[in-house]
Amino acid sequence: MEHGFVRLLPSGPGDADVLSLYRDVDRPRPEGRPWVLANFVAGLDGSIALEGRVGSLTSAADQVVFGLLRELADVVMVGAGTVRAERYGPVVLDDAAQARREARGQPPVPPVAVVTRSLQLDLTSRLFADSQTRPLVITVDHVDPDARRAVEEVADVIVAGETVVEPARALAALTERGMQLVTCEGGPSLITLLLGADMLDELCLTVTPLVGGDPLRLVADEPRLPLLRFDLAHAVAGGRDELFLRYVSPRPEHDDG
Ligand SMILES: NC(=O)c1ccc[n+]([C@@H]2O[C@H](COP(=O)([O-])OP(=O)(O)OC[C@H]3O[C@@H](n4cnc5c(N)ncnc54)[C@H](OP(=O)(O)O)[C@@H]3O)[C@@H](O)[C@H]2O)c1
Structure with missing residues (x-):
């Protein structure tokens, strides 16, 4: 099995079928x-970066999940801090992924929204x-007009x-x-x-078995969040001793777990 995926919850066969837990x-x-x-x-230890980048926290198996969640998205939303830190490029999908999207009635590649x-x-x-799909920039009213005009040359601007x-x-x-599905790729301020x-x-x-990354966790220190509970929808082991977890908000209408 290429990535050694093993379904823990719900139990079942491993590897390729595991992706259906995200897709279907x-x-x-x-x-x-x-x-x-x-x-x-x-x-x-909850760290989400090493020397300011995701870098070696991720793995080939994690990238399979990352790629699938991009493939499913109508838009990939990301904070400008992550765009700057990770030197973000556009979403790139292979021909098969683009064909699957088109079969689902989606454009071949989702835009990135910063x-x-x-x-x-x-x-x-x-x-x-170099984006196949024109990016979106989600921003505010109070911005420098020249900066906004420059952004409008290369992206669709949404004032929110x-x-x-x-x-x-x-x-x-x-x-x-x-757009019906937003895949948000962070970072902590946006989440x-x-x-x-x-x-x-x-x-x-994805929980990766490393400690000692940057003192930066999934959520920002401020503002302090109210406690929110999520339900575990699936747990998969695989890759380099990683855990792939999917949690959903327990709202009455969420019943796929
Ligand atoms: N491990 C992971 O899965 C993962 C995922 C993503 C990121 N990361 C890491 O997270 C770090 C970046 O963290 P971060 O908190 O700076 O990133 P971020 O959340 O991606 O970006 C923060 C920026 O988003 C914009 N923003 C946030 N809230 C806003 C609001 N209400 N209105 C308007 N703009 C808003 C601001 O951009 P402006 O400053 O342009 O106004 C702000 O500086 C990097 O080290 C990256 O590697 C890790």
Whole structure:
């Protein structure tokens, strides 16, 4: 088995079939907004970065899950801090993945949507200069007009707040564009924003058996979040002694677990 995936919960055969646990599940769209899924990898100590990058926290097996969650997405949402730290490029999918998307009625590749207040983005980067699908920039009213005009040359701009992006406005704007599934790739500030608004429906978490990464965890230190509980929908072992966990928010309409 290439990645040695073993289903722990619910039990069943391993490897390729494991991906159906991510793919073939209901994600009922909440009223007025898309389903929001976040995908993270973290060490045993909860660290989500090594020297400022995801780097060696991830693995080939984790990248299979990462790629699938991109393939399923109508839009890949990411905070500008992660875009800068990881030097984000556009989503790239192979021909088979693009064909599967088209069969599902989706465009071949989902756009990346960057959440930013500062508009401090490298507009010459591959994300903006070399994207098969025009990126989105989700920002606020109070921005430098010249910076905004420059961004508009290379991306569709969504204004979703006066001085900070409000999740409800951002997600409503994505709904208006027909987007039903948001895959959010972090980082901590953006996830904290979504959790603070109780708008995170699913957390796909890869636990990798390392300790000693950066003192940076999945959520930001501020603002302090209310306690929110999630239900375990599946657990899979595989890769380099990793655990692949899928948690869903226990709202009445979520019944795929
Ligand atoms: N292990 C993992 O799975 C994983 C995943 C993702 C990221 N990471 C790591 O996380 C680190 C980056 O963390 P981060 O907290 O800086 O990243 P982030 O959440 O990706 O980005 C923070 C930025 O998002 C924008 N933002 C956040 N909330 C906003 C709001 N309400 N309105 C408008 N803009 C808002 C701001 O951009 P502006 O400054 O442009 O205004 C803010 O500086 C990196 O080390 C990265 O490697 C790890």
